[in-house]
Amino acid sequence: MTGPIGIVNLPDQRRKIVSKRGAAFTLMVCGESGLGKTTFVNTLFSTTLKSYADNRKRHRKQVDKTVEIEITKAELEERFFKLQLTIIDTPGFGDYVNNNDAWAPIVEFLDDQHESFMLQEQQPRRQEKIDLRVHACLYFIRPSGHTLKPLDVEVMKKLGTRVNLIPVIAKADTFASADLDKFKARIRSVIEAQQIKIYTPPVEEDDIAVADETKNIIASIPFSVIGSETDVETSDGRIVKGRQYPWGVAEVESEQHCDFKKLRNVLIRSHMLDLIHSTEEKHYEAYRAQQMETRKFGESRPRKLDTPKFKEAEQELRKRFTEQVKVEELRFKQWEQRLLAERDRLNKDLETTHLSIKSLETDLENLRLNSGRARR
Template sequence: EREREHALRTCTALLQPFTGLYVGFATLPNQVHRKSVKKGFDFTLMVAGESGLGKSTLVNSLFLTDLHKDRKLLSAEERISQTVEITKHTVDIEEKGVKLKLTIVDTPGFGDAVNNTECWRPITDYIDQQFEQYFRDESGLNRKNIQDNRVHCCLYFIPPFGHGLRPVDIEFMKALQDKVNVVPLISKSDCLTPNEIRKLKDRVREEIDKFGIKVYQFPDCDSDEDEEAKQKDRELKESTPFAVIGSNMVVETRGQKVRGRLYPWGIVEGRCMGVGCVLENQSHCDFVKLRTMLIRTHMHDLKDITCDCHYENYRAHCIHTMTSKMNTDNRVESPIPILPLSTPDVETEKLIKMKDEELRRMQEMLQKMQQQMQHEQDL
């Protein structure tokens, strides 16, 4: 024990003369940045809600793309008889050298039937299937090129015509709350006045708290953030659920071309009396705030929560299930006796040998560093 303590003090003393010298690991963030940009990023976004709430239009507006060029609109009779389906659309987007593989998971048929009992079941099954596939790939031999198709965020569209959440809205969000980051939206907010939007937002927030629905929670700002960043974070949190509109139409206002909706009642600046509703104007809707949250500030956090929370819960459940089954099978069927665990003395001896070996390697490394630094000083 005394020899080990002496060795540690010696290592510390040898390191002290070099603490102020530049080693080079400060470039690690740049290395990570270059590697990440070269590899590219992927993000899977699910949109859910009844037909006609502007899901596809909003996605096109968010990412400035057109995912449904050849889409066929179903008749009312076809929508009623339609079952919930899962459709995927993948597009590669590049901006300033940064590549993003965007996957949009649409859920046509959700909420359109007369009887919507457990209409969310195909959606939850799809999310679990992506977790299962990732778990299989992660547990396999070839782990180098694993494709991440896990759903990172679900935008749930709430109709603007009611007085809060409907039973199907409550049941859907509760069914998905432990599997994916749920972000509720008030769709087609240009149908409402500013006062109606405020009341509907308050009612939705109250019912989310009342029924214990776990929606995506914005992380707290770091203490070293500037006041402007903290103010923007507060505005984002206060704006939920986001009241949004989408448009593929480009309108011209004040000499500038922007995405928005053109109405027949003239040009007056305001909430509901303008060229229509201009998406880029934050006084018209929360489109800019949603885009800021989803793409510019919280996309990585959505992916982290998916990986560290939702997927880890699924993975832990799978491992626990498999372990319990193996233990049960061994107790019932296996004729091989279970080997006793090693005694504490043996484990302690192994640990001491490992520590001694680690100290020896550290001393050798420090001696090499000292010789190299001395050689550079002599030159």
């Protein structure tokens, strides 16, 4: 009987290759200001990746009511494994009274990254490709206790078709346990009714323990989180990340208080590779197939300004500009006519004055002549 040929060692080889190369992961956080996105990111990776002072300075300078895209890069290392981490933040989203098309810069950014990667793949040399394709998007939901706002529904629909969308309820410590469960149920019903696509971790049926854990994670969607980078002491003497209240401590990593640990497991410990692969095989391939079917090879992607909606807005703006120019031209012509009329009036007055002066000079000369004759 022939013995094993060694194929079983391939996973070990693969692990060594991955360990040597490291990995790259891009995470987008999206939601209104004041929901603890910066705190969550810093707590998730146990380091200060984003600065609160910089955020406040940026918001003070932001006077044009637009959504910005902020990119933060960092390199994390654990047990000699390096992770190239990119955090994409969207300050300005949902912060204004009129949020029409507030999601447009976010959607444009996601499409631009797919487009950029696709164009780089078509180049002769592809060794140093820049890849900012977003592997996971955390959409932070305000803890209103009611349901998703129309803006949330619209944006989540747009994002769900382009990225692995993970809904997150911010500031879970503002809810009682029963109220949080009701709020989750309302959000799940809206997601199902509106057919919003969200990321669902795959269930490994061959491993019962892992499958049960994954099913428990899926049942917790949308994830509730508590943000805190502060160490506090519990009643039993433990030092934990959390928030101190008169009734006790709301612990960030306690599954009785929120789903932070479950979300961290999905993003880092158990499903990061699936998030990367699904971005490559699902979202990027869907974008690539659509673009290949609708345009010629090497042709650039139509920008949002080329769409009928923005062309119509551009035409309307041009029309308003032309009308304003016509109004100003008419006003200028009227002013010019009044100026010319005033000039003609002044010229006539000046001519009349000159004639009067000449007449007076003639009379004076005649008076002198008559006076000389009288003396003789």
